[in-house]
Amino acid sequence: MKSMASYCVMGVVVALSLGAEPALANGPGGCKLDPVHGRIKHVVYLQFDNVHLRRDNPNVPSDLEQIPNLLNFIENNGTMMMNHHTPLISHTAVDIVTSLTGVYGEKFGFGVGNSFGYFFGGGIQFASSFTYWTDKLKDGTYEMIDQSGNNAPAPWVPFTRAGCDVGAFSIANIEFENITSDITNVFGSGSPEATEASTNPTKAIADFEGIIIHCAQGSALCAKGAPDLLPQEPGGYTGFNALYGNANVAPAINHGSLCVNDLNGNPIADGHGNCGFPGFDPRPAQSLAYVATMLEAGVPVVYFYIEDAHDNDPGLSGIPSSVEETFGPGEAGFVTQLQAFNKAFGEFFARLEKDGITKDNTLFIFCADENDHFVGGPPSPADCDGVTTPCTYTKKGEIDADLSPVFNTEFGNTTSFEVHSDDAPTFYIAGNPGPTNVVTRTLERQAAQLVGFDPVVGPSGANNLITQALADPAEETLLHMVSFEPNRTPNFTLFANPDYFLSASGKTTPTCTPTTGADRYESCFVEEGGFAWNHGDFQNEITHTWLGMLGPGVNAQGEVSVFTDHTDTRPTILELVGLKDDYVHDGRVITEALDPESLPPALSESPLTISLLGQAYKQIYATRGELGAKTLTGISTTALASNSPGDATYLALEAEIENLTAQRNAIAGPMIDMLEKAEFQNVPINEADALILIGRADGLLASIP
Numbered sequence: 001m002k003s004m005a006s007y008c009v010m011g012v013v014v015a016l017s018l019g020a021e022p023a024l025a026n027g028p029g030g031c032k033l034d035p036v037h038g039r040i041k042h043v044v045y046l047q048f049d050n051v052h053l054r055r056d057n058p059n060v061p062s063d064l065e066q067i068p069n070l071l072n073f074i075e076n077n078g079t080m081m082m083n084h085h086t087p088l089i090s091h092t093a094v095d096i097v098t099s100l101t102g103v104y105g106e107k108f109g110f111g112v113g114n115s116f117g118y119f120f121g122g123g124i125q126f127a128s129s130f131t132y133w134t135d136k137l138k139d140g141t142y143e144m145i146d147q148s149g150n151n152a153p154a155p156w157v158p159f160t161r162a163g164c165d166v167g168a169f170s171i172a173n174i175e176f177e178n179i180t181s182d183i184t185n186v187f188g189s190g191s192p193e194a195t196e197a198s199t200n201p202t203k204a205i206a207d208f209e210g211i212i213i214h215c216a217q218g219s220a221l222c223a224k225g226a227p228d229l230l231p232q233e234p235g236g237y238t239g240f241n242a243l244y245g246n247a248n249v250a251p252a253i254n255h256g257s258l259c260v261n262d263l264n265g266n267p268i269a270d271g272h273g274n275c276g277f278p279g280f281d282p283r284p285a286q287s288l289a290y291v292a293t294m295l296e297a298g299v300p301v302v303y304f305y306i307e308d309a310h311d312n313d314p315g316l317s318g319i320p321s322s323v324e325e326t327f328g329p330g331e332a333g334f335v336t337q338l339q340a341f342n343k344a345f346g347e348f349f350a351r352l353e354k355d356g357i358t359k360d361n362t363l364f365i366f367c368a369d370e371n372d373h374f375v376g377g378p379p380s381p382a383d384c385d386g387v388t389t390p391c392t393y394t395k396k397g398e399i400d401a402d403l404s405p406v407f408n409t410e411f412g413n414t415t416s417f418e419v420h421s422d423d424a425p426t427f428y429i430a431g432n433p434g435p436t437n438v439v440t441r442t443l444e445r446q447a448a449q450l451v452g453f454d455p456v457v458g459p460s461g462a463n464n465l466i467t468q469a470l471a472d473p474a475e476e477t478l479l480h481m482v483s484f485e486p487n488r489t490p491n492f493t494l495f496a497n498p499d500y501f502l503s504a505s506g507k508t509t510p511t512c513t514p515t516t517g518a519d520r521y522e523s524c525f526v527e528e529g530g531f532a533w534n535h536g537d538f539q540n541e542i543t544h545t546w547l548g549m550l551g552p553g554v555n556a557q558g559e560v561s562v563f564t565d566h567t568d569t570r571p572t573i574l575e576l577v578g579l580k581d582d583y584v585h586d587g588r589v590i591t592e593a594l595d596p597e598s599l600p601p602a603l604s605e606s607p608l609t610i611s612l613l614g615q616a617y618k619q620i621y622a623t624r625g626e627l628g629a630k631t632l633t634g635i636s637t638t639a640l641a642s643n644s645p646g647d648a649t650y651l652a653l654e655a656e657i658e659n660l661t662a663q664r665n666a667i668a669g670p671m672i673d674m675l676e677k678a679e680f681q682n683v684p685i686n687e688a689d690a691l692i693l694i695g696r697a698d699g700l701l702a703s704i705p
Helices: 010-018 070-076 091-100 158-161 182-185 193-201 200-206 246-253 284-296 334-355 403-411 436-451 455-461 471-480 566-577 608-619 626-641 645-680 687-702
Strands: 044-050 078-085 116-120 125-126 167-171 213-214 241-244 303-308 362-368 399-402 416-418 428-430 468-473 490-495 500-503 526-528 544-550 558-560
Touching: 044 284, 044 566, 070 334, 070 362, 070 544, 070 558, 091 566, 116 428, 167 284, 182 200, 182 334, 193 200, 193 471, 200 246, 213 246, 241 246, 246 284, 284 303, 284 334, 303 500, 362 566, 399 403, 403 436, 428 436, 436 468, 436 490, 436 626, 468 471, 468 626, 471 626, 471 645, 490 500, 544 566, 566 645, 608 626, 608 645, 608 687, 626 645, 626 687, 645 687
Parallel strands: 044 303, 044 362, 078 558, 167 303, 399 500
Antiparallel strands: 078 544, 116 125, 167 213, 213 241, 362 544, 399 526, 416 428, 428 490, 468 490
């Protein structure tokens, strides 16, 4: 362990040595977490980038198995939700914001990926899904938009209203994601911050991106903060400030210094020597130290993010990026990086314990945004375990293809379209033709027949079908991907074989060159060795992730197999800390993971019925529930691929999807109303009505082959 002084929190050294809990920097009335039981004093929320609980190679310990300081902390003290899932499309921005809000993308403006397209000005625009909460698009609409057309409710609001400061480090959209629109949106185009961004952008990134404290009213930390403006927040939100960026946060939590040290005693800085934000792929020693410093300064609620461990970080692996850009399971650099993760978590938990921040007074939430698919051949040697015998890979890397020349080569189709580049690309067709338009239907039918070449699987990669599922607006609506703004709705989505990463340049020439003697167009499909872990698709290996919880009110029961998804995280946190949102969640409180004594009587007195109701609800409403899985891979894909006279098959199946969506909503609406009232208003459920709803949900699922 490093010495106390290396933590750069000089003012609390005595408190640390005594094991005392630091005073909380709250509003004058104090931070009111867990008002009924008074046990939870802090919330520590970590979302990983693609750190895996399950093994990608049966012989190689999983990521978390190689981070035992974290895995054991969760499983020995809390609950590990083993059957946890992402929304669709399973992508970092969508996954994180879904977890933060408890609702699917249809209710915060995008359900596509890390960027999304929208029709505007006679063309197709693309916007990053990573943006500050109140930013607007070129068409004047809020990027984060709810189903009424207003700016979506912000996730820090219940905490700050309760007198609790909320800190964030590298999480999505609750801090600045860029130094252009984010800065001008908050500070104005002529502000000193905007001037710095235009004259010294490198320094501005370190100063303002990725770090924030949203402050309670009257917070001592935020005496020099700037207004935290949410002009359309339900119930109003005035008189609140925020500290934007390291330039404002670090002096407040670090005794005036801009340089917060990482767990190894090194200043947290960018690659140019500027103390501040290190970038949106922070190392564990950086993220963990920064939020520890926030906690030690009295910030009771912290959200943060840590980089993946499978892409090469030369500072951790010791391998230059020019030699290796990404690792397969069990490769030496991968194992070395996971050892650094494990060391950092050991130091983090020891540091917090000395601060008096423990499982007895802190709610800890750990999750991975999604579970990437490894694109690679078999390892060598075949029985390598990575730990004692390193693995190597001859074939490793996603298969890149430009869909524009592929469609032209295989079908002679030169329709102008753009996509969100992904292994599940969303299509935006020039002119935005409707679902039944011949241009749309032709592209969809041809998409179902696309043939690729996958060199990772060797000779069998010839005549390899690219598409595994298709969805147009009817199915996208069922999957909660369609927002309030119709101009953001993709014409259709192609869910591909997860080995592929698909883009569209708009250049239909030159066409792909067929390989002599083979019915394939190998020249259009290139193995890209710099990236070998694909996400964004629908397959279970990608959408099946994990959620770990521990602290007051959470049962110490280890692994639990109940189906959950990212929407359930938010209501579960709020239930435990005794707070409420001003909207209805798409998720439900995970009562199976909680101590009945921590629950209101409306939940604790009918535990079995509540559990059955919640699980039935998830199977018909969650994007990766049984209904979503059946309709996407069955009805929707069949409909879009069909070519019957008059398009009768397509029209009939589309009508079936719309009917199923209406039936689902008619059942799920009363279910979530009943659950939310029990969870947040302590209104007992009517068990007879609940059982009827469960029966209707089961019947709906049984009606689909």
